[in-house]
Amino acid sequence: MPRLRLPRNLPALLLLAVVFALAGLPVLSMLLGALRSGPGGSFGTTALARVFLTTAYLKPLMATLEIAFHVALLGTLFGVALAWIMSRIRPPGRGLLEVGIMLPIFISPFVGAIGWITLGQPNTGMINVALRALGLPTINILSYGGAMFIMALFLVPYGYTLIRHSLDRLNPELEEAAAVCGAHTRGTILGVIVPMLWPSLLSAFVILFVLSAEMFSIPGLLLVPHGYSNLSYAIYAKTTHWPINQAEASAIGIVLLVMTLIGMAIYAYAVRVQERFISIGPKSPRAVMRSGPWSLPALIGCLIVLIYVIISSVLPVLALTLRALLPYFSGDFALSDLSLVNLRHTMADQLAITALGNSIIVTAGSTVLLMMIAFLVALGRVRKPSALSLVTWLVASIPIAVPGVLIGLGMIWLYIRTPIYATLAIIFLVMLARFLPILVRMFETGLIQVGRELDQAAAICGASDLTITLQIRIPLLAGTMRSAAAVVGTQIFNELTASALVFTSTSSVLPVVIFNYMFDGNYSQASALALVQIVILMAGLAFLWLAGTALPAMRSRMQTGRA
Amino acid sequence: MKKILMAAVALLGGVTQPVLAQEKLSITPALVAAAEKEGQVTLQYSSPLEAMQALMADFNKAYPKIHVNLERKAGTTGAQSLLQELAAGVHRIDVFAGTDAGANSTLAAQHAFVPVVPENVKDMGASATVLAPSIYYSDVSRYVVMYNPKFVTDAEAAKLVDWKSILDPAFKGRISLVEPAFGVVLAPLLYVMNAPGLGEPYLKQLKAQNPAIYLNTAQARDALISGQQPIAFLAQWEAVALGTIESGAPVRFVYSNPMVESLGNGWGIVTESPHPNAARLLLTWLLSRDGGLAMQGPIYAMRSSLTNLDDTRAGIARVAKESWYHPPGEVWHPDLKDWFENSPKYQEIFTNIMHQ
Structure with missing residues (x-):
């Protein structure tokens, strides 16, 4: 009886099909959307011609490039400084500081921007009130410099993760060889570390550039009211001002998409170069400062990181907390004004409760699915390079620069005639499309850094691919997986722009309810719900930490005890 | 632009011409029973959430067996969303409320609403019926x-x-x-x-x-x-x-x-709504004197467009x-x-x- 022979690359083809359905189709739908003149209307090139053949959007494009460049530069510099301190100076309390550095990604930029307006607006911002009382010059967060600074603060963790990872995994023998040859710290940094690290710096810069170019929340709240206009604002205007022109919004989205594709090409090049500087297995990085965790350099390093944590997370969360406890914020208040009324109202609101349940379901479900798909895409790209894996990687990467609102539009066009539309399932699909690129990036970096020699050794010993994955790759990537789950889970829990287009009364999620409270002018209740959101995220992260670190350690101690 | 113009012309023409069969709306025991059997109504709206929750709480005091699903799609995006759904044959929303006269007129011109005439139409100001029989403006x-x-x-x-x-x-x-x-x-x-x-x-x-x-x-x-x-x-x-x-x-x-x-909020019953009786009950109540009083309540606080209702807002x-x-x-x-x-x-x- 003849045996059915499946093509050798069937799994890779299946993966491509899944990735195309999840990430490619919504983007394709958005691209086709640029050719639509209206709902159910005819196709035409008017929108594309206006965007690409006139100067109508030249000024917003230049503004986008300018702010993205500045934010990427500043964010990368912050990321390098923090990664250097954490990896090489090794301040005391590194575990807690590490959590502190990553905190901004757990705060939605939209909510963070509200916190920063409360802190830094010129007249009555809390920081300015304090500075004025001390006779010091005040700050203006509602300025280009202010918005750039806040955007950089919120994006630093992405750059930090990439740079820190590379810094930790740089082959320490090269640094030791430089030291043996008499090179000083400065010489080692400039002559050994920087030349090995530049691909990571470039990767971090590109990722931050792309994320800044797409971001609407912070420039939208801080700069647009004062006459600023960029591409993400142009998209917002075309999707909210009557008569709505979704075709033109999609066409503007293509500009961002082109920028991303260029960015991804640079990133891919940087990653390829980065492979030259890897170590086999986890080796400890070399500490530059050998004087112990309580030495002056270590304490200064600790102080710098603490200042970053306070500015990027503690202050905006404190401002939010204050707003949640006050009926309104007018710059001054008495202690007797503080109450828990807003929190009680929020927790009694059935819409908020339903949305909270939906958010938890969507976050848990799509994080698990994304982890599996992203791991396979990254594995194909790093361990089994081929035209097929490259195409799969590219398709999975494309949504990174498509603004959320356009992913939402693409989803509507794609699924409006299907039973998925207006259900929680479309919210799942939104999350899978939006966050696949970030997770693929994280797994890719992780896989590159652990090297392929262990895989090859296991294969020579006869291990199957599945065995290698289960017994070598996944254990070595345990840390990356925890980080990936934390980062992507947070992003999903905070996602607003696409969900705001596809939600219904029964499939609403938490950020949509927070946004609607704010849209109503109910900033106090919105702040209260945002705090609930942050607390739940922290609880989820604590659970991840417990499951990933504390429990295995406890089990290991128990086993050692029994032995 | 051309489309909007055509819609407006068609609409203004439609207002002065004999229109499609217009259904008379009044609250009857049969309508209440049918609405209660449906048990729910989905309202897409643009006003602040707290105001709409307060208004619907008043509706539920009168009709506690009908759950109102509130779906906020603010501004013109809400009108666009409804247009897209109707064009795709998706009938999910029962009642629509929007404040943008331009967007509302486009929806009306696209036959998004059931033509109806509430029993107390004579008590409404001229501006309340400008998009009638598709949309009625309950407040100013x-x-x-x-x-x-x-x-x-x-x-x-x-x-x-x-x-x-x-x-x-x-x-x-x-x-x-x-x-x-x-x-x-x-x-x-x-x-x-x-x-x-x-x-x-x-x-x-x-x-x-x-x-x-x-x-x-x-x-x-x-x-x-x-x-x-x-x-x-x-x-x-x-x-x-x-x-x-x-x-x-x-x-x-x-x-x-x-x-x-x-014009304040314009309300209309969406064509082929999944809960047609509950939708009719809600709209009729909103346009009634009781609805007007609820709109002038402490949280919604809009002035009713009913000419026979004093300004009772505290x-x-x-x-x-x-x-x-x-x-x-x-x-x-x-x-x-x-x-x-x-x-x-x-x-x-x-x-x-x-x-x-």
């Missing part, structure tokens, strides 16, 4: 200039009554405007574009006052309360001013002279006792034909001037 919006008394003196506030006084150099850098993306923001812009001596030159002078231009009215109120931009111009209305004052925030308001009064009664309060003088109503035909052009002019 009255535009106010809001200010923060901690940062604006009484003498300055008195000046704000006059439309041109906002151009006083003393107000430079203290004003907020809002992008005219929503119905409630468009009406005062229509006045500006039509009033003698105002128009584009006025907008340019306003821009020279270095205003902050917010994306929505809530941001402008927040900046007002915090003192960042202590005068909110062209974009706030009486009901939100009353609600903000009620919260204890440092806010007062004046009516410009003339005061702009325009918020207005309270502020009327304040020394700073002065009732409106002359009233100006937008020409709806101008609204339907020209609002996109006015929006574009505003945006071009303000984002120069």
